[in-house]
Amino acid sequence: MLAVPTLIDLTLFPYWWLQLVAFGFGVIIGSFLNVYIYRFHTGKSLSGNSHCLSCGASLRWFELFPLFSYLILRGRCRTCGSRIPCRYFLVELATGVLFVLSLTLSLNIFIVILFWFIFSVLMVITVYDLYHFIIPDRLTIILTFSVLVLIGYEYLLLPQDWEVLTFRFLSALFGSAFLLFLWVISKGKWLGFGDVKLAFPLGLLVGTPFVFSFVVLSFWIGAVISLIVIGWQKLKRGQSRLHFAGRALTMKSAVPFAPFLVASGLVIIFTKLNVLELFSFF
Ligand SMILES: [Zn+2]
Structure with missing residues (x-):
């Protein structure tokens, strides 16, 4: 070792x-x-x-x-x-x-600095997508590379079986593939192809057991924020009553989805939230 x-x-x-x-x-x-x-x-x-x-x-x-x-x-x-x-x-x-x-997350200085770098890239991606509705490929590549360095370093500290690593890559790919599926059936209306690519490094970052929660939570956050934005826009137009039914709920074609993915990823990383456990109360 x-x-x-x-x-x-x-x-x-x-x-x-x-x-x-x-x-x-x-x-x-x-x-x-x-x-x-x-x-x-x-x-x-x-x-x-x-x-x-x-x-x-x-x-x-x-x-x-x-x-x-x-x-x-x-x-x-x-x-x-x-x-x-x-x-x-x-x-x-x-x-x-x-x-x-x-x-x-860690008190290992190298890991802390890597997380600082990763979160900085995520910050730029979030703001950039909010303003320009696009995620520059360059940023996704930098993010993927830095997550790989983090995983590689963690592997050096604590070697795991190759199956564990392989499964980590496969589950990240699966999360990304699910978004690809939604991108195809919505013809790019629900999210952009940049979001499909972004989901891969984020899925890698959250790790195997959390990819499902990461994807689900991003849609929950997206739904809540969209409702708030739609409601706020309606209020601004001077309508006293909010119409949340029917057409008002449909998302516009250009919704910046990256902020929801990033927010979900961050919540999962810091809280290790498993959305399935939320249902165990019922
Ligand atoms: Zn001035």
């Missing part, structure tokens, strides 16, 4: 200290992810000063602090007063929280 050195023994540090460092690092990475998401789409280079997207005014040093600058500026540009999208704040906060939660 290969001896895998642990670079830093995180158990030597006080836990709250680790959480603080993880959160601080997470919000900083989150602010870089915001820049990456914006520039990935517009094709602008990643170098250069940060500036207001409306008036082009360069940001001063005190406006570059993640989370705090958004709160201090109350979501508006100091120069022109135009709104800064709240996703900047939310991405930073969510990344910080995910980085802290990663510590519950």
Whole structure:
């Protein structure tokens, strides 16, 4: 058996200290992810000063602090007063929280960093799909590769039978194939082909016993969020009564499904939820 050195023994540090460092690092990475998401789409280079997207005014040093600058500026540009999208704040906060939660998965520094990387990629995929209704293949490939590195490293730490690994790949493929089936019969109306591809690395990540729960939960989350969005849109149109029956329930052709897959995957990873157990109450 290969001896895998642990670079830093995180158990030597006080836990709250680790959480603080993880959160601080997470919000900083989150602010870089915001820049990456914006520039990935517009094709602008990643170098250069940060500036207001409306008036082009360069940001001063005190406006570059993640989370705090958004709160201090109350979501508006100091120069022109135009709104800064709240996703900047939310991405930073969510990344910080995910980085802290990663510590519950492992205290092996290499595994923690891999999870941080994986969650960062998932964050970009989620926001990108929300705004552009597409999941860039490049991101899915990076995600798949990093999940494979994680599985490989875990294998070095704790060698398993090849059947276990094979079954892990097969169940991820099965989850992906189920979405492919839905993609075919709905002619791409319920989800996109990018979601079919994304389900594979996510299925690999959650692991064999949880692929079923992962797929089912993504549809539950999707249904609940869709109902809320549909209801909210109806309220905005000034209709006092909500019509949840019939046509109102049908999903539009372009529903960004990746956020539901990612949300489901995250819930499963952190809670080890088995949806079948939910029915054991009845
Ligand atoms: Zn401005």
